[in-house]
Amino acid sequence: MTHAPTHAPTMAKLTLAERLRPWMPVLLVPALMVFGFLTIDSSSSWLTLTVSGLAMGMMIFVIASGMTLVFGLMDVINFGHGAFISFGAFVGTSVLLALGAMTGVPSLMLNLLAIAGAVLAAMVVTGGMGWAFERVIVRPVYGSHLKQILVTMGGLIVAEQLIYVIWGGHEIVITRPETLKGAITFAGAALEKYRLLAVVVGLAVFLALRTVMRRTKVGLIVRAGVENPEMVQALGYNITRVFVGVFIAGSALAGLGGVMWALYQEIITAHMGNEIMILVFIVVIIGGLGSVEGCFIGALTVGLVQNYAAFLEPKLALISNIALMVAILMWRPMGMVPVVKAK
Amino acid sequence: MSDPILQLKGVKTDIAQYHILHGVDLDVPRGAVTMLLGRNGAGKTTTLRTIMGLWKPHQGEILLDGAHINGLNPAQIARRGIGFVPEDMGIFSDLTVEENLRLAALSGQPIPERMDWIFAAFPALKTFWKSAAGTLSGGQKQMLSVARAVVEDRELYLIDEPSKGLAPAIVATLARALKDLKNRGATILMVEQNFSLAKALGDHVAVMDDGRIIWSGAMAELASDTNLQERLMGLKMESAG
Numbered sequence: 001m002t003h004a005p006t007h008a009p010t011m012a013k014l015t016l017a018e019r020l021r022p023w024m025p026v027l028l029v030p031a032l033m034v035f036g037f038l039t040i041d042s043s044s045s046w047l048t049l050t051v052s053g054l055a056m057g058m059m060i061f062v063i064a065s066g067m068t069l070v071f072g073l074m075d076v077i078n079f080g081h082g083a084f085i086s087f088g089a090f091v092g093t094s095v096l097l098a099l100g101a102m103t104g105v106p107s108l109m110l111n112l113l114a115i116a117g118a119v120l121a122a123m124v125v126t127g128g129m130g131w132a133f134e135r136v137i138v139r140p141v142y143g144s145h146l147k148q149i150l151v152t153m154g155g156l157i158v159a160e161q162l163i164y165v166i167w168g169g170h171e172i173v174i175t176r177p178e179t180l181k182g183a184i185t186f187a188g189a190a191l192e193k194y195r196l197l198a199v200v201v202g203l204a205v206f207l208a209l210r211t212v213m214r215r216t217k218v219g220l221i222v223r224a225g226v227e228n229p230e231m232v233q234a235l236g237y238n239i240t241r242v243f244v245g246v247f248i249a250g251s252a253l254a255g256l257g258g259v260m261w262a263l264y265q266e267i268i269t270a271h272m273g274n275e276i277m278i279l280v281f282i283v284v285i286i287g288g289l290g291s292v293e294g295c296f297i298g299a300l301t302v303g304l305v306q307n308y309a310a311f312l313e314p315k316l317a318l319i320s321n322i323a324l325m326v327a328i329l330m331w332r333p334m335g336m337v338p339v340v341k342a343k
Numbered sequence: 344m345s346d347p348i349l350q351l352k353g354v355k356t357d358i359a360q361y362h363i364l365h366g367v368d369l370d371v372p373r374g375a376v377t378m379l380l381g382r383n384g385a386g387k388t389t390t391l392r393t394i395m396g397l398w399k400p401h402q403g404e405i406l407l408d409g410a411h412i413n414g415l416n417p418a419q420i421a422r423r424g425i426g427f428v429p430e431d432m433g434i435f436s437d438l439t440v441e442e443n444l445r446l447a448a449l450s451g452q453p454i455p456e457r458m459d460w461i462f463a464a465f466p467a468l469k470t471f472w473k474s475a476a477g478t479l480s481g482g483q484k485q486m487l488s489v490a491r492a493v494v495e496d497r498e499l500y501l502i503d504e505p506s507k508g509l510a511p512a513i514v515a516t517l518a519r520a521l522k523d524l525k526n527r528g529a530t531i532l533m534v535e536q537n538f539s540l541a542k543a544l545g546d547h548v549a550v551m552d553d554g555r556i557i558w559s560g561a562m563a564e565l566a567s568d569t570n571l572q573e574r575l576m577g578l579k580m581e582s583a584g
Contacts, residue, residue, distance in 0.1 A: 223437065230397060233416065235421060235427075236418050
C-alpha cells in the first residue's frame with residue numbers, strides 16, 4: 001500500500017485585503033464611528049450619539065442573543081420572544097417600584113442592589129415562562145416554520161393579555177434610580193449615566209456568553225448543535241435538554257433586556273416587546289443565524305446607524321435599519337458571521 | 344462465531360412512506376470486524392442509522408449486550424458504548440479539530456495515550472489541530488470523523504463507508520488505522536463498497552439486498568468465491584488485492 005501525503009500545509013502569501021476579509025464585520029462598527037465623526041460637525045454631539053447608539057445596541061444585543069441561539073440551534077422562529085421582553089419589563093418594574101426605598105436614595109450601592117433584584121426576578125420569571133413556552137407551544141411544532149410563526153404569535157397575544165390582566169391596560173411610568181439619573185460631562189459631551197451602565201452590562205453579557213460558548217463543554221455542544229444537531233446526539237448528548245436549556249437562557253436574557261429597555265424608555269406597555277422585535281429580527285438576520293458574535297456586531301451597528309441617521313437626516317431614520325439590512329444582506333447574504341448553513 | 348455484542352431481529356424501518364428495511368436479522372460478533380456489503384439502496388446506511396437510533400424501527404428488536412436499545416434516543420445509545428462514523432462524516436465545520444475531538448470525549452478531555460495513537464495514525468490532525476474542521480480536505484475530514492469515534496474506547500464502532508470518494512493513498516491511511524483498531528480488539532460493524540478494503544479488514548460479512556440480509560458468513564468464504572460475489576452483489580469482484 002502506498003503512503004498518504006504528509007499533509008504539510010502550504011500557505012500562499014495573502015494580500016492585505018484577503019487578511020482583512022474575515023475581520024470586515026468586526027471593522028464595521030469602528031468604521032461607522034469614523035463615518036459618524038467625519039459627518040457630524042460637533043465632536044461632543046458625535047460622542048453623545050455614539051454612546052447612545054452603543055447603549056441601544058447593547059440592549060438590543062442582550063434581547064437578541066437568546067433569539068439567535070434559539071433560531072440557530074433549534075431552527076425555531078419564535079415570534080413570542082417579545083412576550084419575554086414585556087414580561088421582564090413588567091416584573092422588573094414591579095420589583096423596582098416595590099423597592100422604592102432603595103431606588104429613591106442617592107446611594108449607588110442601594111440603587112444597584114435594587115436593579116439586581118429586579119433583574120433577577122425578571123430573569124427567573126421569563127426563564128420559567130420560556131420553559132413553559134417551549135414545552136406547551138413550541139415543542140409540538142418543531143420542524144414546521146409556518147406553524148411556529150402562527151403558534152408563537154398566538155403565545156405572544158396570550159402573554160400580552162396576561163399582562164393586561166395582571167398589571168392593567170395602562171402604561172406604567174418608571175423613574176430611574178437616583179444615582180442613574182442625569183448625565184456626566186466628558187470632553188464637552190453629555191453622557192447619560194444610565195446609557196453608560198447599559199454599555200457596561202451589555203459588554204459583560206457579551207463577554208460572559210462568548211466565554212461560555214468558546215471555553216466550556218456546554219458552549220461546544222451548543223455550537224455543534226447549531227450546525228448538526230443529529231451528530232451531537234450520535235456523540236452522546238441529549239440535544240433536547242440542550243434545546244430547552246438554550247430556550248430558557250434565551251428567554252431569561254430577553255427578560256434582562258426588558259428591564260434594561262424599561263429603564264431606558266422610562267415607560268412600559270404590554271406591547272413594548274412586540275415593537276422591539278422588528279429591531280431584534282433585523283439584528284438576528286444581519287448578524288447571521290446562531291452567531292453570538294454576529295448578533296453583537298449587528299446590534300451595535302443597528303444602534304449606531306439609528307442614532308446617527310436620526311441626527312443627520314431625521315426622515316431617513318425611519319428606514320435606516322431596513323436599508324442597513326438590505327445593504328448587509330447584499331454584501332453577505334448569510335449574515336455577517338454565518339453559523340447556520342442552509343437547511 | 345463468538346457471542347454477539349449486537350443482535351438485530353426482524354428489524355423493519357420506514358422512512359416517510361418508503362419501506363426501507365424489510366426485516367433485518369444480523370449478529371455482530373464481539374472483537375471482530377463485520378462488513379455490511381450490498382448494492383446502493385440495499386439498506387446498509389439505514390441499518391446503521393437504525394441501530395444508532397437516528398431512525399426508529401417500527402418492528403423488530405435491537406439488542407446491545409443482550410439489552411434492548413430500540414426505543415432509546417441516539418444519545419442514550421451512544422452512551423451505551425457505540426461510536427458512530429456517519430456516511431457524510433458529520434464533521435462540525437465551524438469547530439476546530441481539537442474541539443471536534445474534545446466534544447467526542449464523553450468523559451471530559453481526550454486521553455493523552457489515545458491522542459498519541461490518533462496523531463500517529465493521522466498526522467494531519469496534529470498539523471491542523473487549531474484549524475476549523477471545515478478547512479480540511481475530504482480525506483482529512485474522514486480521518487477526523489474516524490478519530491472522533493475512537494477518541495475513547497467504545498463497545499462497538501459503526502462505520503459507514505469510510506473510503507467513499509477518497510484517493511487511494513488516503514484510503515490506505517484509513518485502512519491502516521482501522522486495522523490497528525481491530526488489532527486492539529475493537530468490535531466494528533462497517534459498511535463498505537470498496538471490496539478490497541472490506542476484504543482486508545473484515546472477519547465476517549453480511550450482504551444486504553432490498554432491505555434484508557441475504558447472506559452472511561466468513562469473509563474468507565466470500566473472498567475466495569467469485570461466483571458467490573457475483574451472485575450476491577451483482578458485480579464481478581477481483582479475487583485479489
